[in-house]
Amino acid sequence: MTANKAEGIRYPYSEPPKKGEWIEVAQGVYWLQMALPMALDHINLYVIEDDQGWWIVDTGMKWGDTQERWQLLFDGPMQGKPLLGVICTHLHPDHIGQAGWLCKTWKVPLCMSIGEYLSARTMTAPAPNGEPNWALIQHFIRSGIPEQTVQQMASKFQGFGDIVEPLPRSYRRLRDGQTLSIGGREWQVMIGSGHSPEHVCLYDARDHILLSGDQIIPRITSNVSVMPTEPEANPLVDWFNSLRRFRAELPEDTLILPAHNAPFYGAHYRLEHLIAHHESHLAAIEKACAEQPKTALELFPVLFEREVGVHEMPLALGEAVAHLHYLYELGRLERELHEDGAYRYHSVDLEHCPYTQTEAGSPLPIEV
Structure with a gap:
């Protein structure tokens, strides 16, 4: 186990899983990584073993060797049991990018909150006539973007379509407080907001394990943005409320399994740090x-x-x-x-x- 007492964070694992491999972080809960084409060069994904098969939590982006990495797992440690379902914490491409491919290949359901699913469908839909709308341009102008660069910026804001496989046309809705029985564990759905509309986390109260997605990350702070699709939004108030709720409800010894960096202990310290x-x-x-x-x-x-x-x-x-x-x-x-x-x-x-x-x-x- 590695530790950084000055930061109040403890990391149980010194190395991340290699390509086509995973690390068992709790009985029946496996941690793997996929590559990303950005400064944040990876995403952590998780697979939960059930008696009849496997559940995937987040999927990786439609990019690079993501499907190849999944296939290595299907042909390796996941061989012999079918995929039962895909759970996506929220709408961002590194989390939903391969959901359509996985669900179509295995004929299994996609599970998300309603706010995340509908937002994902919006963000992956092509722009009418391929042109940015007036509200997008107005949002940039009102934020102080010089007129000569507004069109350049608007042309780059075309949604997630290129890096997300076509999403399933149906889904199973996850609600706050709902319980999912998977692998002998009772996973409570805890929904946060601010980074995205209705971000799903999964909490096992028996063993104090939280699949946190982007809601709690040990080293970086998740982006909290006003987007052109909701130009008068106030997501930071939702972010603060969510951080304080998780601080109040999670035990200090919770093992946090985040979407980036590495699994860690130190939830209370990290949540207080994010607020500050x-x-x-x-x-x-x-x-x-x-x-x-x-x-x-x-x-x-x-x-x-x-x-x-x-x-x-x-x-x-x-x-x-x-x-x-x-x-x-x-x-x-x-x-x-x-x-x-x-x-x-x-x-x-x-x-x-x-x-x-x-x-x-x-x-x-x-x-x-």
């Missing part, structure tokens, strides 16, 4: 907007330590707008629509800012 991390950035935004009204784009140096590339721009922009919307709805910021079509935000009462700028770890990520 975002509160630190809220305080920094209030300070910056007290000096001079700012657009979302102008706040990038406050939120991100490195320069944001054009491919990362939509997610980074969504993250900045999410923090602004949180403070705006809280009454900490006011905003004004200027002649250039952009919202500029300014602080209302910096003297009584409820947040303190503590050392909260790394800068915000730019991650799907």
Whole structure:
């Protein structure tokens, strides 16, 4: 077991599973990895053994050798038992990318929350006439994107269709509090929000095991974004509420099986760290907007330590707008629509800012 006491995180495994292999992290629960074509170069997936077959939790992206890696497992350790179903924690391509292929090949159900399934169907649908809609362009302009680059950005925001196999046309709905009996365990469905609409986690209360998806990750912080599909959303308030709920309901000795990095212990520390991390950035935004009204784009140096590339721009922009919307709805910021079509935000009462700028770890990520 490796440990980092300064961070309050303990890692039970020193090495990740190799291609075509897995590691048993609890009786009948197996951890494997698939490659991703980005700085975050992997996703953790899990397979749960049942008496009659296997259940897969998250699938990997439609990219590279993902299907080959699955086939190595089907021909190897999974041989002799059929696949029974696919559970996807949420809508992002690294989690649902191969769901259509797996479900079609094995004729098994896809299980998701309703918010994730319908959002996934929306994000994988082709744009009418192949053109971005006016709301997408307006969202970028109001966030402060210069007019000359709006079309370039809009052309890159075409949804997930290219990196997701066609989704099944039906699904089985997962609800918060529901229990799934798989492999002699009672998995409670715990739904969080903020990173995505209705993110599914699975919790085994007997052995204190949580399949956390992107809801709790040990080293990076999941992207919390306002997306053009819901331009007035306030996902950060949902994120805070979810983090506090998981902090209250999970025992400290819970083994967290996340979608990225490695399985770990230290749920309470990590959840508290995530809350402090975002509160630190809220305080920094209030300070910056007290000096001079700012657009979302102008706040990038406050939120991100490195320069944001054009491919990362939509997610980074969504993250900045999410923090602004949180403070705006809280009454900490006011905003004004200027002649250039952009919202500029300014602080209302910096003297009584409820947040303190503590050392909260790394800068915000730019991650799907």
